[in-house]
Amino acid sequence: MAKIVIVGAGVVGLGAALLLCRDGHEVAVLERDAGAPPLRADEIWGAWERKGVSQFRLPHFFLARYGRLLDAELPEVKKALVAAGTVCLNPVLNAPEALKGPAREEDGVFGCISGRRCVVEAAVASVAGRAPRLEIRRGTAVAGLITGPSAGGGVPHVAGVRLGTGEEITADLVVDMTGRRSPLPRWLAAIGARPPHDELDDCGFIYYGRHFRSAGGGIPPALGGLLMHLGTISALTLPADNGTWSVTLVTSAKDRALRVLHDPVVWEKAVRSLPLVAHWLDGQPIDDRVMAMAGIEDRHRNLVVGGAPVATGVVAVGDAWACSNPTVGRGASIGMLQAVLLRDTIAGIGLDDPWQFACSFHHATAEIVEPWYRDTLAADRHRLAEIDALIEGKEYRPADPGWEVSQALTAAALKDPDCLRGFVKVAMVLSREADVLAGPGMLEKVTALGGDWRDEPIPAPSREELLSTVADG
Ligand SMILES: Cc1cc2nc3c(=O)[nH]c(=O)nc-3n(C[C@H](O)[C@H](O)[C@H](O)COP(=O)(O)OP(=O)(O)OC[C@H]3O[C@@H](n4cnc5c(N)ncnc54)[C@H](O)[C@@H]3O)c2cc1C
Numbered sequence: 001m002a003k004i005v006i007v008g009a010g011v012v013g014l015g016a017a018l019l020l021c022r023d024g025h026e027v028a029v030l031e032r033d034a035g036a037p038p039l040r041a042d043e044i045w046g047a048w049e050r051k052g053v054s055q056f057r058l059p060h061f062f063l064a065r066y067g068r069l070l071d072a073e074l075p076e077v078k079k080a081l082v083a084a085g086t087v088c089l090n091p092v093l094n095a096p097e098a099l100k101g102p103a104r105e106e107d108g109v110f111g112c113i114s115g116r117r118c119v120v121e122a123a124v125a126s127v128a129g130r131a132p133r134l135e136i137r138r139g140t141a142v143a144g145l146i147t148g149p150s151a152g153g154g155v156p157h158v159a160g161v162r163l164g165t166g167e168e169i170t171a172d173l174v175v176d177m178t179g180r181r182s183p184l185p186r187w188l189a190a191i192g193a194r195p196p197h198d199e200l201d202d203c204g205f206i207y208y209g210r211h212f213r214s215a216g217g218g219i220p221p222a223l224g225g226l227l228m229h230l231g232t233i234s235a236l237t238l239p240a241d242n243g244t245w246s247v248t249l250v251t252s253a254k255d256r257a258l259r260v261l262h263d264p265v266v267w268e269k270a271v272r273s274l275p276l277v278a279h280w281l282d283g284q285p286i287d288d289r290v291m292a293m294a295g296i297e298d299r300h301r302n303l304v305v306g307g308a309p310v311a312t313g314v315v316a317v318g319d320a321w322a323c324s325n326p327t328v329g330r331g332a333s334i335g336m337l338q339a340v341l342l343r344d345t346i347a348g349i350g351l352d353d354p355w356q357f358a359c360s361f362h363h364a365t366a367e368i369v370e371p372w373y374r375d376t377l378a379a380d381r382h383r384l385a386e387i388d389a390l391i392e393g394k395e396y397r398p399a400d401p402g403w404e405v406s407q408a409l410t411a412a413a414l415k416d417p418d419c420l421r422g423f424v425k426v427a428m429v430l431s432r433e434a435d436v437l438a439g440p441g442m443l444e445k446v447t448a449l450g451g452d453w454r455d456e457p458i459p460a461p462s463r464e465e466l467l468s469t470v471a472d473g
């Protein structure tokens with residue numbers, strides 16, 4: 001059994017820690033932010049300081065893949081989430097009878113967890129706080145890596161971490177789970193490692209979100225999907241825990257005319273102008289302003305470059321490995337998928353040969369996890385280009401049949417039970433689109449039912465009407 005240091009106690013970092021200690025490893029989680037989560041959901045929202053996670057109070061939703069992984073691997077976390085007031089929501093079972101058709105055996109897989117990010121993280125932390133062989137040290141900033149004898153090729157071998165206080169903690173494996181702004185390249189440079197291969201770009205979207213609470217504990221009915229692309233804006237309406245929910249408008253970062261959406265009065269007017277979304281304002285706002293987030297990066301990091309690890313004894317998992325546009329809510333699902341892979345790679349080949357371990361984990365991640373990241377990126381690039389075209393008053397017609405069929409699947413999902421389930425499988429990170437479309441007769445059905453998606457009316461004001469609404473703000 002190994003001694004493993006995880007740097008970062010975020011929502012995925014804690015999940016990974018639980019998986020590893022359940023396998024018998026001694027796990028230390030080192031977290032820079034000092035505050036431990038309060039016990040009650042309303043205190044968690046108001047009082048838990050988490051400067052280390054910029055998106056801590058921005059809308060989150062935990063997709064079916066995350067729920068499935070918890071059911072299979074960490075059922076006690078699922079129990080804690082229910083006890084904390086999160087809601088299990090099933091987009092197929094909750095669809096109108098006429099659309100979903102008779103219930104199917106597979107329908108249970110679509111269960112998602114709706115809860116505010118901070119409430120979900122606190123529930124994971126409560127289980128982690130009681131786990132054997134798992135120590136969580138909060139208020140403990142890691143400042144760099146320490147090295148031991150090279151495991152091969154003159155490549156530095158990481159043998160632990162150095163804290164900001166100068167204290168050193170040794171480990172058989174250091175797992176960087178410091179999130180989107182991971183300082184790993186700097187730490188690697190300081191031990192003489194070659195730089196990792198980073199792909200980095202602004203994801204290109206801006207978020208303007210607010211949370212609400214109902215007086216009676218209910219949640220507004222969904223009149224459309226959780227995520228709706230409505231011309232040059234997208235609307236996210238996410239049920240959360242304990243009678244709360246969030247409403248978010250997502251725009252292109254290039255869309256300067258809509259930057260006024262950070263003003264609560266303008267934001268509210270814009271939301272009210274959307275017929276399928278306006279009723280989500282019927283509650284008490286629980287944040288005092290519109291929470292805006294821009295400059296969100298798409299970033300992917302490879303620690304194996306040119307066939308050789310840049311260092312052994314260290315891996316990056318969760319957002320520290322890769323992060324992308326969060327509109328589609330995939331971060332926790334993809335992160336936990338990779339955390340399970342980490343646990344399995346350690347169980348499969350062990351850590352005795354650090355070089356082999358680094359290469360195996362890299363290859364397994366590239367094969368099993370990375371495709372989800374690439375799919376997300378490809379869809380984002382199209383959506384941004386579509387917004388750009390619509391702002392210029394043009395129709396978006398890329399020469400990419402993949403995008404056409406993707407739009408057709410979205411339209412067909414509102415017309416047919418098989419297409420609904422296929423669409424939800426992709427959205428929930430359960431199946432990739434190509435696999436759904438490869439099902440018997442699916443491509444033909446999607447094309448027949450959704451091929452005319454361009455003719456469907458968009459349930460939202462035109463660009464001109466939207467601009468006039470926000471200009472009057
Ligand atoms: C606006 C927005 C909305 C999102 N919505 C969703 C959603 O709906 N669903 C979803 O699944 N995902 C969503 N995501 C993504 C999700 O938030 C991330 O995937 C998730 O937080 C990743 O968890 P993590 O544990 O890898 O990292 P994080 O949660 O970012 O945690 C990193 C931790 O590392 C700590 N740390 C950093 N540096 C150090 C150091 N030097 N020493 C010690 N500790 C350190 C930080 O304090 C922090 O606690 C969203 C992201 C954004 C930006």
